[in-house]
Amino acid sequence: MTDDSRALLPIALQAVAVARELITTRLPGVVTAKGDRDMATEVDYAVERAVRDHLDRETPAVGFLGEEEGTSRQGRDGLQWVLDPVDGTVNFLHGMPLCGVSLGLVRGEVPVLGVIDLPFLGSLYAAAEGHGATLNDEPIKCSGAGALEDAVVAIGDYAVGDGAGEKNRDRLAITGLLAARAQRVRMFGSAAIDLVWVAEGKIDACVMLANKPWDTAAGVVIAREAGALVADADGTPHTTGSQATIAAAPGVMDDIMALVGEATRR
Known part of the structure; x- marks a missing residue:
């Protein structure tokens, strides 16, 4: 396994594309209660399983942790994919566009790669440690606010x-x-x-x-x-x-x- 997390960025982008297709073409479906005012939709589960299956095939040596179904495998070299299949589930359930898929790669306890797709806003963010961050393939920087x-x-x-x-x-x-x-x-x-x-x-x-x-x-x-x-x-x-x-x-x-x-x- 390479130490350059950027080498895994294309795989992460492919996985998020799988998620985007499901999020944008399916209704939320049956809602499963997870606790007090906390829930998951059918789409949450479908996205997690589809992304996990994709990553299992492409990176079998990397661990996987999903919000809905937990850890499916331990990884070598302390590497683990971490997925929120629909971040902002309540927004998604209510038809609000402020939601998306969030896929990170963690080494030990430190995130080293991230891809976040906000499909209803047309925004795809990506970053790999040491290589900057992008929005729709264009570099981005945080604000210069000073107060x-x-x-x-x-x-x-x-x-x-x-x-x-x-x-x-x-x-x-x-x-x-x-x-x-x-x-x-x-x-x-x-x-x-x-x-x-x-x-x-x-x-x-x-x-x-x-x-x-x-x-x-x-x-x-x-x-x-x-x-x-x-x-x-x-x-x-x-x-x-x-x-x-x-x-x-x-x-x-x-x-x-x-x-x-x-x-x-x-």
């Missing part, structure tokens, strides 16, 4: 399920602090969109007090390769083991981290 007052900041979804009330205290505190200082606050309902829009410069930062690898692996490497900084809530570099996912243009990262620290100390 929180000039920044548009996305926040991750509020928690649901067990312990949601406690978890949402910090989320609501962050929302309040951002509302008082940032130019605007947004919630898009998709971790993949939050991260690639930071990478593209559509928004200047995103704050998610959560970190599921299928939600963030692909977007983290795309954001980093576009020049954004990505950290855990304590400021350490982000990995799949982090507790939070905070990405920002370099000029606003210090303000964002200070705000997160203030909110979570309350």
Whole structure:
């Protein structure tokens, strides 16, 4: 297995094309409840199985982890594909275009390759460690914002399920602090969109007090390769083991981290 993750980018793009076809040609179908206000559609499962089968054939030495059906195999050299078959399932279920497929490649706990396709927006993002990030094959860079007052900041979804009330205290505190200082606050309902829009410069930062690898692996490497900084809530570099996912243009990262620290100390 090559150490150059870029060599696997064509395979990742092929896998995401398989997913795109399913997402854009099928209705959500039967909805399966996974917990309190958490669900998966027939399309989530169909995409995961189709992408897993494709990657099994093309990269049998690489492990695979999917959101819906878990780990299908362990990989050699610490490499693992990580897939969210439909990131933004609730948006997809309600006919909103803010959803897509997110496929990352992780070495150990560090994302090294990512492809995110937002098929209803016509946007295909890709990045490999050390080789920059692209949108529809054109290079992208994060914004040059230098002050929180000039920044548009996305926040991750509020928690649901067990312990949601406690978890949402910090989320609501962050929302309040951002509302008082940032130019605007947004919630898009998709971790993949939050991260690639930071990478593209559509928004200047995103704050998610959560970190599921299928939600963030692909977007983290795309954001980093576009020049954004990505950290855990304590400021350490982000990995799949982090507790939070905070990405920002370099000029606003210090303000964002200070705000997160203030909110979570309350």
